[in-house]
Amino acid sequence: MILGTGIDVIEIERIAKAIERWGDHFLHHVFLDNEITYARRHKSAAAHFAVRFAAKEAVFKAVGTNPQLSWKDIRITNDEHGRPRADILNHDFQDTIYLSLSHSKYYAVASAIITKTDPAA
Secondary structure, three states, rough: EEEEEEEEEEEEHHHHHHHHHHHHHHHHHOOOOOHHHHHHOOHHHHHHHHHHHHHHHHHHHHHHOOOOOOHHHHHEEEEOOEEEEEEOOOOOOEEEEEEEEEEEOOOOEEEEEEEEEOOOO
16 A cells, blocks of 8 residues: 655756755765765766755655654665665654656656555565
């Protein structure tokens, strides 16, 4: 059963300008250390930050207001097959989040779908 959906699109340049203006203060406000390390490993770091920003926004929208989440309560990683993964930290969150991410030269987009986790699975 689908409990929530969320989608977000952002201009990569907007994130690049935020990083340029506020630097590490912005990065450490929005991203976890492992997310910062991951994005900085890439030549197109701004695109990787932007798509993770969009992913967190999509998860916020899918979750709604319960529980109240902060930026760092959402961890964006990749599983062993390279698929994007979102985890809710610091909350008793038992549902499953399906995440899809993409970016082009100018835009980053993310979609999140939350389903009820089957306790028998």
